[in-house]
Amino acid sequence: MAGIPTPPAHPPHGPFDLLLAGLAAQAQVCLGLRPDPLTSKTEKNLPMARQSIDMLGALEEKTKGNLTPEETRLLGAILADLRLAYVRGSRA
Numbered sequence: 819m820a821g822i823p824t825p826p827a828h829p830p831h832g833p834f835d836l837l838l839a840g841l842a843a844q845a846q847v848c849l850g851l852r853p854d855p856l857t858s859k860t861e862k863n864l865p866m867a868r869q870s871i872d873m874l875g876a877l878e879e880k881t882k883g884n885l886t887p888e889e890t891r892l893l894g895a896i897l898a899d900l901r902l903a904y905v906r907g908s909r910a
Contacts, residue, residue: 845870
């Protein structure tokens with residue numbers, strides 16, 4: 819399915835990676851890119867998607883200079899993919 823952010827090349831392995839994966843998955847559910855794991859329904863909730871993306875943005879801002887290069891790249895890639903998906907989803 820086009821527009822779904824690509825998962826990392828490796829599975830999350832640390833607490834920070836798991837946090838990012840959880841927030842990204844929550845945003846994807848709210849963007850209607852994947853079904854809700856509890857209801858198996860696929861629905862858009864753009865305000866909630868925006869909130870998840872904003873939380874990831876806040877993490878990026880607050881952790882600047884304190885992440886490994888790999889964590890910085892992962893967070894940046896997740897944010898770029900989700901922001902693009904949000905823009906596309908808000909136009910549809």
